[in-house]
Amino acid sequence: MMRSVSILILASLLPAAALAQGTKLWSTSRYDEMERSTNQGVAIRGDGRLEPGPLATPVYTSGGNYIWSLAADAKGVAYVGLGGTASGSAAVMRVTPDGKSTKIFSGKEIAVQALRLLPDGGVLVATSPDGKLYRVAPDGAGTPAILFDPAETAEKPKYIWDAVVIGKAVYVAAGAPAAVYRVDLSHGAPVSRLLFKTADQHIRTLLATPDGTLWAGSDGAGVIYKISTTQPDAKPFAIYAAPRREITALAIDPAGVVYAAGVGAKGAPSLPPLPVTGAVGVSITFVQPGSASAAGSNTLIPEGSEIYRIGADGLPSRFAALKDDVVYALGMHDGALLAATGNHGRIYKFDTHGNGAESLTDLVHLEAAQAMALAPVAGGVLVASSNSGKLFRVPDAPAPDAAFTSEVFDAQQFSRWGRPEVRSASPASFDLLVRGGNVPNPIDGWSDWKKVTPNEDSLAASGVPDARYIQWKAVLKPGGSLQGVALNYLPRNVAPVVDDVVVAPGARVAATAATTPNQTVQVTFPAANVAQAIGFVQDAGTQPLSAQKDRTGITIRWSAHDDNGDDLMFAVWYRGEGEQTWRLLKDRITDKFYSFDSVLLPDGVYTAKIVASDAPVHVDADTLTGERASGAFTIDTTPPVPGALVAKLQAGKIHAAFDAKDATSPIAHAEYAIDGGAWQYLEPAGHLSDSLAEHYDFTADLPKPEEKTGDHVIAIRVYDRFENMAAAKAVVHE
Template sequence: MTKMRSSLRPLVRRVSSVVLVAAALLAAPHAVAVGTRNFTLNTLDDLKGGDLTGVALDSNGNVYAGLNLGSTPIPDATSVWSAVVLPDGAALLGTGSEGKIYRAVGGQVSVAATTGQMAVSSMAVAWNGDVIAGTFPEGKLYRLTGGKGSGEQAKVFAELPGAEDVWGLAYDEKAKVLYAATGPEGKLFRIDAAGKPQVYFDSDEPHLMSVAVGDDGSVYTGSNGKGLLYKLNGPGRASVLYDFDADDVKAIVVAPTAQGGAVYAIANKYSEPFAAPKRTKTGPPSPQPTRSSKPGKGQLVRFTREGVIEKLLSDDDTHYVSLGLGDDGAPYVGTGAEGRLHTVSENRVERVVADTEERQIGAFVLAGKRRFVATTDPAVFHEVRGVGGADAVWTSKVLDAGLRATFGRLTWRSDGALQLETRSGNTDAPDTTWSPWSAALAAPGDVKSPPARFVQIRARWNQEPKAVLREVSLSFVTDNARAVIRSISVKNQSKGTKPGVQASGGEAPKPSSSVQISWQVDNPDQDELRYRLWYRMEGQKPWRALLKAGEKVTRTEHTWDTTAMPEGEYRVLVEATDELSNPPDRVQKHSLESGVVLVDNTPPVFKSLALQGRRLRGEVVDGLGPVSRIEVSIAGSDEWRPLFPSDGVFDEPAEAFDADISAIVPAGSHLVAVRAYDSAGNVVTRDVDAR
């Protein structure tokens, strides 16, 4: 799978003044909203969403010339797993293409050796400059004398008992031994110059994924499973340096003692469990361990020589694949999505220093005379040719105005001369229907790109490698789309407020003269809206103002005090207008009428009530109705028992009842309380004597 460029995919849109509602492109009306808005890009998240060819950017919102990368495809390979640099400056690349090792020098790439394995997952320069290559799925080590090869089958140097996957190799220059991190038994092997392996550490984890050796002889290894980072001070003598909230410790690097001796590690959390690839009889081997196609979450941490941990980088959008130190001792990480190279300074300023066309940074070297970046999907060798150049171009992510917009002034802050351009279109991914890039602006000015929903901005460094772009802002005005009220909700609405069968019994409703009105609005261009409300009684024609004179409602809710209103059924009309954002001749309006709203602040009355023995008879009448509930209790008791009306259903303004209450009121003299509710929750209570 090849990497889709960030500038050509749907993006999260950031707008400085408002967060626009993503809406389908509408037929453009003539009215234009007055409110001017801005796309302002001045943070790392704002600036990194697009194409970063030949530029770098940092977490302070600065964009400047970055690594100038060459591009040499690696034939017949799709993935790069490992890399080393030889004393003569040549780079060896371990790939997932039939376990081939490629040699890159002088802009040319050729096959140095073949292992016949699924992948060369790790390499190290060891005894006398020989290169040892670790592979899977047979757990073999291969040796290239002096790092040279004729393109033929490499010689097996050692086989590691019980190992199927060799994930990491590290050479101890002082002790003249090689360490191999393996799976699926989670063992760390120590191999001498004769190729004799010994188990140096047997962990409880299924895989040890990484290994590194400090110049003081300390050995570190990281696991897959619980994400543990171990420190070993001798055979079998391991302590857990850190337990990550992660699935694996993918790579470890130890800085030289002269640079502080800190230990750096990258750890990842994935969306699906890890499964090592297996050779199949019916098809070609998978070039990568089986994981979800979705990127994981990565973190870079540093441990001081005293063991104090500091988290330097974290990314919830991608996992980290590769790790290394630069000439300045700063750590660099290669990502598993977007194919980018990140670093972080001592004062915690994060930088993206390279953005490749490929999906992953499989391996890289950024220290010494030979510097390069090797990528996966597809496999490409990028030699670092310097900083800046004619190809240094920053392209923003696709910016979405939500509706068709007219673009105004493009401004930026910079040190040094830059040239900025724009293009626009009505698809969320730039295609042939987009406008061409506009004429370059050497100073802030008006944009010439035609009105459209989407826009992109790009900056060219040309021959100004020291120029720094600090902030970009583009003003725009969208078409004035009408806000539409989709629905009105009234809290005490008596009819049709809830679908389905309602629960019977339960707590009695509580009366209130306040009616809670709320409404939902589609506001495509996010104009500031004002709402007006009217009411009318059912059967009448005129609408009357619900709001007081001069009262301004801008929220999508209002409380209507009906204390002084006559009882009856009403309807409410809500109007939305964008007059606060537009002059009178441009104003757009929309209104919607509610369902029936019951205004009832008067309780029902007992037309009759009598108790003969234990036979209770009576009639309850309400002005609006329906009567919704009749209950009986022994006065002073908190236990109320329901009674049904004579016709069995509470559905009329007048309800008669005739009930034997002997099961509720025992023999003897009692005061019996009877209460009745209407549908608005208004209640009346009467007492009768029981003898």
């Protein structure tokens, strides 16, 4: 009875996409496609529309990495709060509109975390950590006056994060622990008292409204509080617990709607702990705010940011979400909400009458990683940045020549470029230019920019060369807009490639193969050969192909790919050793394997060849083929021929000898049995069984007398390498 064994032939890697050859379209129209670009003075709307936008110009460069805070007076004079990574980095620079700078304050602390202007022209300077709140003259004259020292409070907070002015009082946001203090400036000497404290880590940001209401946002639980400063003994009211752990910024519009930015997921923070010692014998542990850590280390907060809207009636709602940005500052300007973000250095504008993506405009891309603070001035907005520390002016007027450059598109193949399709309210309000090349980087031997006519002539007619990579640029004129650009292209057809071929003699693919796990064999492509092809997506199918072990079956398995993603069909050819002509075995195969019966061919050594064709998706004139030959394999269905078996009784044992020959493959092994007993393995005379002819000479014990008397029968079986078997027997007389 033949034993059934399954053979596993692993599938090769198939292309991830099986798209037929033909004209294709590269389209750029959505916001997420547009924002992967470089632009100069172009605003990107949430629906993907491009419009001329402001162009940020540097006013002042600090020479360091961090600007943490910013304030500006009515004349456009800016006060810039600097910081660093070591004590003594805290400084304030006075920067005039023409860019001239003067240092008006320096401290032993690490950073100037907040700046505010007093009604009398003085500058409030809040430093951290272990800092103080100072009053500094606008020109830096005299010695800075200390208005508030956290070390003199019972709570002794380590950080001052923000400060606002309401009437003749300054309100200070502190952290580690979280608290808000009121500093009364109506008397000769400032008088401070604790306004309220929470169980949170920090109070990160403050907002003063025209009616004297103080808003505060915390870090840890992400709670937004409000408290009336005009009512004696008023208590803070927690108006909203945001889904995010840290409230980084607050702003209010003319209608009394408050906007708050939240970042970071709630739960156990991953930032390192900051030890702060309170009363003697008591140790309290706080963590740094995620936004401050992200700016200092120039890293992202993975969860991005959310902006919440709290209506005049106190109803909170989520207004917008920025999945890749950390909001560091919010501000109202010209009826719109501005958000300064990192770590891509962008300024976003939101229409407060809209909601979500439709209200968003990607307004400005800075030459810095983080936009940290905003300050409105006549005709525009000042923006302070970190990494690197700069001050930019963003005007209200759009740039006269706004240029938007798309990302580089890889067509995967050398391609012919056709007609550009453009959606625009006014086709004459922009110029469209295109360039192409055959290396990924445009500076390495690409064509020059070619002006093209949208929706009319092909790019080739405009002088854009056939190439693998392409890029477009739109130069917007005042009042112009552009909704989307799509480029038609036809990849040049390339021949399919057969990556590897393996032949498994003794295996036949069955519709339902019985698999015995502990008797499986894996027939795989050599790893080095499978990986030879470069630049194509390999096979995603890794499930093995089950084949039944069958002495007369042969299975051929191959891997192939087409860089155009074309559907393929295959033909199997063969030729014998020493022959010149290939003969067709089977064609028009869509699978990547073929099983056949070896008895169709005479015994001998053969080579198989697989020819892959992209004919299913091309006319005959355009069809291309690729081929690959297998290694040599042997077909042997004929059993060995045993010579005469000579056996005789000698010294109470059977001495036997015989020869065995095979025409195609070496003799693999032999075995014998006496009187129908168990088969015993038999070695040839030379011990090694490696030739087409072997001689056997051996002595075997007789059965025990009580088991057998008289004549004895000795039988032999001889196998070749392909398990073909021949048998013979002889009678031995006692």
